[in-house]
Amino acid sequence: MKVLVLNSGSSSIKYQFIETTTRQVLARGQVERIGMDDAVLSHVRIDGDTVKFSAEILDHNIAIEYVVAILLSKNHGVIKDKSEIEAVGHRVVHGGEEFSGSVLVTDEVIEKIKENIELAPLHNPHNLRGIIACKRLLPDTPQVAVFDTAFHQKMPEHAFIYGLPYELYKKYKIRRYGFHGTSHRYVSKRASEILGVPIEKLRIITAHLGNGCSMAAVMYGVSVDTTMGFTPLEGLLMGTRSGDIDPAIVLYIMGKEGLSMAEVNALLNKHSGLLGISGVSSDMREIIEEMRNGNPRARLAFDVFCYRIKKYIGAYSAVMGGVDAIVFTAGIGENSPDVRKKICEGLEFLGIKIDDEKNNSPEREKIITTDDSLVKVLVIPTNEELVIALDTAEIVSKVLANTK
Numbered sequence: 399m400k401v402l403v404l405n406s407g408s409s410s411i412k413y414q415f416i417e418t419t420t421r422q423v424l425a426r427g428q429v430e431r432i433g434m435d436d437a438v439l440s441h442v443r444i445d446g447d448t449v450k451f452s453a454e455i456l457d458h459n460i461a462i463e464y465v466v467a468i469l470l471s472k473n474h475g476v477i478k479d480k481s482e483i484e485a486v487g488h489r490v491v492h493g494g495e496e497f498s499g500s501v502l503v504t505d506e507v508i509e510k511i512k513e514n515i516e517l518a519p520l521h522n523p524h525n526l527r528g529i530i531a532c533k534r535l536l537p538d539t540p541q542v543a544v545f546d547t548a549f550h551q552k553m554p555e556h557a558f559i560y561g562l563p564y565e566l567y568k569k570y571k572i573r574r575y576g577f578h579g580t581s582h583r584y585v586s587k588r589a590s591e592i593l594g595v596p597i598e599k600l601r602i603i604t605a606h607l608g609n610g611c612s613m614a615a616v617m618y619g620v621s622v623d624t625t626m627g628f629t630p631l632e633g634l635l636m637g638t639r640s641g642d643i644d645p646a647i648v649l650y651i652m653g654k655e656g657l658s659m660a661e662v663n664a665l666l667n668k669h670s671g672l673l674g675i676s677g678v679s680s681d682m683r684e685i686i687e688e689m690r691n692g693n694p695r696a697r698l699a700f701d702v703f704c705y706r707i708k709k710y711i712g713a714y715s716a717v718m719g720g721v722d723a724i725v726f727t728a729g730i731g732e733n734s735p736d737v738r739k740k741i742c743e744g745l746e747f748l749g750i751k752i753d754d755e756k757n758n759s760p761e762r763e764k765i766i767t768t769d770d771s772l773v774k775v776l777v778i779p780t781n782e783e784l785v786i787a788l789d790t791a792e793i794v795s796k797v798l799a800n801t802k
């Protein structure tokens with residue numbers, strides 16, 4: 399099935415057009431600066447043909463019109479008729495407690511995504527805009543929503559309840575949700591394929607380390623705990639987010655510096671993390687370069703980043719009663735042997751023996767532990783778009799079979 403996968407953000411839409419049977423990406427691209435008169439669309443076709451142009455793209459409707467137009471384009475396109483877009487799969491950040499899997503988009507689903515806007519005000523409205531634009535532009539094409547939170551919905555209550563008055567959970571749904579679920583699901587499944595062991599028999603710790611970072615304890619195929627919580631701010635240190643802190647610090651800084659809610663929100667989400675500690679950059683490549691140049695705060699940011707991941711490896715090994723595999727993925731996890739080595743240093747007691755040669759080798763997907771290491775450590779490039787496309791094809795095929 400040919401599926402258009404859309405990731406609609408506030409001012410950008412990323413897309414991939416995927417043939418799910420062959421898993422080929424027929425075309426991919428993005429529209430950036432939506433809302434501006436100099437928005438930019440860049441598009442790459444499977445044969446390498448590339449096109450980039452600027453246009454006035456004032457909203458998501460127009461952006462998706464451009465995406466469909468470029469897929470249909472004589473010179474740069476990959477289809478001849480709109481109907482060749484057999485389904486559309488959307489990334490939706492927050493599915494709340496309603497969605498523990500991907501679903502066909504119906505009016506009821508749209509309503510529920512709307513209800514969850516309060517939980518993800520920075521993401522869900524834009525995801526929804528993409529869905530509504532497609533409904534208008536491709537009214538006969540089935541659409542599927544794939545939620546970042548869904549994979550973590552099977553977490554047990556003791557892992558998702560905060561130590562707050564229980565009424566706050568009932569009243570405002572304040573609980574831990576977790577994010578990056580599509581990535582944790584993909585890499586844990588892929589690890590079981592690479593290791594040749596059914597996922598039902600594996601205790602896997604997955605570490606998605608990109609600009610946003612999170613880990614999950616995936617026990618026998620189920621996410622039983624994850625580091626992000628009510629929002630993506632909890633857990634690991636990230637590019638610009640603080641991760642875990644004592645919540646009393648928020649009140650203390652607000653008092654000391656006279657910060658408003660918006661200012662403290664920006665402090666925790668945009669000025670903390672690697673950037674905040676190093677004062678240099680939120681980008682791990684620059685942190686590592688500065689660290690090599692002898693910058694002590696870049697070294698500190700690197701150390702805090704790795705230390706917290708190591709701490710959660712210990713925690714999740716305890717949660718699962720052991721660990722069989724650890725997976726590193728996303729920008730930092732896939733590309734930084736230094737980070738992987740630092741995290742795994744001192745974990746020999748758990749049965750982890752890193753093979754430096756494998757850790758430094760250029761392969762993208764690999765096992766980086768020695769053959770006799772009891773716990774296998776893997777590097778697996780994440781592929782959230784593929785998961786969205788495959789979920790979409792599966793759900794749409796079932797619906798079509800039932801309506802025949």
Ligand code: ADP
Nearest residue numbers: 607608609610680681682683728729730733734
């Ligand atoms: P996003 O969460 O926005 O999708 P990515 O998964 O692309 O982000 O990850 C971005 C992070 O990956 C940045 O911190 C970047 O520095 C880091 N990164 C990319 N390549 C390397 C590398 N070779 N070494 C270290 N870090 C890298």
